[in-house]
Amino acid sequence: MTEFEKRLLDGYQRGFPLTPRPYAGIAEELGVDEAEVIATLRRLAAEGVVSRVGAVFEPLSVSASTLAAMAVPDDRLAEVAELVNGFAEVNHNYQREHSFNLWFVIIAADEDGVARVIDDIEERTGLEVLDLPMLEGYHLDLGFPLQWN
Amino acid sequence: MELTSTDRALVAAIQNGLPLTPRPYADIGQCIGLGEEEVISALRRMLDGGIIKRLGIVVRHHELGYRANAMVVWDLPDDGIDEIGRRFSGFDFVTLCYRRPRRPPRWPYNLFCMVHGRERPAVLAQVDRLAQSCGVTDAPREVLFSTRRFKQRGPVYAPGPAIEAVS
Structure with missing residues (x-):
């Protein structure tokens, strides 16, 4: 990471300019030109460091969602993970060290949509899906202060 | 606040990110029939x-060297959990903190927080700090490290055409 990249990632996880030329605004603050900001973000996106530049929505305000967990026998994990990934409604899917070893987030337009995905996964895998919807969110997502080594 | 149909179209249009072009709000607006100023004011609203x-900017922790990704789950008394949740959220290494339902007997935990760190021992020390900060060192808890990422992408909040973030 160059100093410029660090300042970009540290400084603009929130408060992205709501002006007609936001990348030019960032460029001015960081003392580079607009093209360099855009090119750098494109490269970091292509490398996977940056997921996107955009909005993080309060999930419940625009859709319904849940955190789901499954206890999948080891020899079926790859197969079940692939089946779960196949749903457009699934946007994170991780293996974790626990008897509940597969964890994923389901986001749909409404609660019925979430329930349909859960039912479908249970029916197709024969495994129970733990449905753990958010009841209360305590965290204001302000981005993440990065510690550079 | 209630979302208008215009807001919903905008949510769908930007859910994969803003275009990395000089006039991203104008470009988004053009795709859904809004002017640049309308897009900006709707986003501000x-x-x-x-x-x-x-x-x-939404970063991926893993790619930045944050390889220890822990979901920490706690079984806390319902009474007082909101105060603890708020206090946990004040630590900058906690990236998310939610209350979720217990599912007894298989799942007794009702508070979830995500802690990202470069290495596991550091993350475990941070979890200890959390517990001590609220006097809940005796509360049952588990730390679930992730071992494999099968899928990670920006959430799809709304159906509809999305504009590619990287053109």
Whole structure:
């Protein structure tokens, strides 16, 4: 990471300019030109460091969602993970060290949509899906202060 | 705040990210029939109304060297859990903190927080700090490290055409 990249990632996880030329605004603050900001973000996106530049929505305000967990026998994990990934409604899917070893987030337009995905996964895998919807969110997502080594 | 149909179209249009072009709001507007100023004012309204939590760069921790990704789950008394949740959220290494339902007997935990760190021992020390900060060192808890990422992408909040973030 160059100093410029660090300042970009540290400084603009929130408060992205709501002006007609936001990348030019960032460029001015960081003392580079607009093209360099855009090119750098494109490269970091292509490398996977940056997921996107955009909005993080309060999930419940625009859709319904849940955190789901499954206890999948080891020899079926790859197969079940692939089946779960196949749903457009699934946007994170991780293996974790626990008897509940597969964890994923389901986001749909409404609660019925979430329930349909859960039912479908249970029916197709024969495994129970733990449905753990958010009841209360305590965290204001302000981005993440990065510690550079 | 209630979302208008215009807001919903905008949510769908930007859910994969803003275009990395000099006039991203104008480009988004063109795809859904809005002017640049309308896009900007709708986004500002959604930010002010709490629909948008933040607008900016969304990073992937793993790619930045944060390889220890822990979901920490706690079984806390329902009474007082809100205060603890708020206090946990004040630590900058906690990236998310939610209350969720217990599912007894298989799942007794009702508070979830995400802690990202470069190495596991550091993350475990941070979890200890959390417990001590609220006097809940005796509360049952588990730390679930992730071992494999099968899928990670920006959430799809709304059906509809999305504009590619990287053109």
